Amino acid sequence: MPRSSPAVLLACLVVSAEACAAPTAYTLEPNYTQGVFQWDHLGFSTPTAQFSQGTGTLDFDAGDVTRSSVQVTIPIASVHTGVAALDEHLASEDFFEIDMYPTATFTSRSIERATGANRLVVHGELTLHGITRPVALDVTILKIGVNPRSSLATVGIDAVTVLRRSEFGLGKYIPQVGDEVQVHLISQAVEAKTYAAHLKAEAEREAAAAHSVPKQ
Numbered sequence: 001m002p003r004s005s006p007a008v009l010l011a012c013l014v015v016s017a018e019a020c021a022a023p024t025a026y027t028l029e030p031n032y033t034q035g036v037f038q039w040d041h042l043g044f045s046t047p048t049a050q051f052s053q054g055t056g057t058l059d060f061d062a063g064d065v066t067r068s069s070v071q072v073t074i075p076i077a078s079v080h081t082g083v084a085a086l087d088e089h090l091a092s093e094d095f096f097e098i099d100m101y102p103t104a105t106f107t108s109r110s111i112e113r114a115t116g117a118n119r120l121v122v123h124g125e126l127t128l129h130g131i132t133r134p135v136a137l138d139v140t141i142l143k144i145g146v147n148p149r150s151s152l153a154t155v156g157i158d159a160v161t162v163l164r165r166s167e168f169g170l171g172k173y174i175p176q177v178g179d180e181v182q183v184h185l186i187s188q189a190v191e192a193k194t195y196a197a198h199l200k201a202e203a204e205r206e207a208a209a210a211h212s213v214p215k216q
Helices: 006-020 084-091 192-212
Strands: 024-028 034-038 048-051 055-060 069-075 103-113 119-128 131-146 153-164 180-191
Touching: 024 153, 024 192, 055 153, 055 180, 180 192
Parallel strands: none
Antiparallel strands: 024 055, 024 180, 034 048, 034 180, 055 069, 069 103, 103 119, 119 131, 131 153, 153 180
């Protein structure tokens, strides 16, 4: 068997190292991690509610996105319909019971490519109202690049799914109020190390500005 040259061996090592390189850690920006859900109300309307200030992590492999993973936590207290009485009802024992179950979490288990550019199916587990169920998200990667306003490496993600609220113990008023809930999620994730440094620098600037204000 012919012996491989040092150059060939080096190239193989480089390729192997790239193939085994760990995904890059990103942090989900709370101000850009939010969603809207919509349901049928007696067949007369399709109300919506919004949730916001999600937190979590994205381990992103640009070379093979199927090796990526994501974990998200949503504060249920952020759910807002624009109708105060409905917000109170959703927070009550009839629905989310936010005093007992203040957050919802999603943890990915596998990712596969879907038809279309930058399209993925992310399979994972959603824990909501104390109940964990498998959920699949249809995900579109909107953009990968450097945010021109923050100069941070950023990944933009859009996702949709359909949930059955009865599967999470939230089935009050079915069938008058629809069981299926359409969910649209957005998130913007930034490279974790530089984001942490960015937040630290901002905090230091704010502290310096506060100390520079003369006392009256």
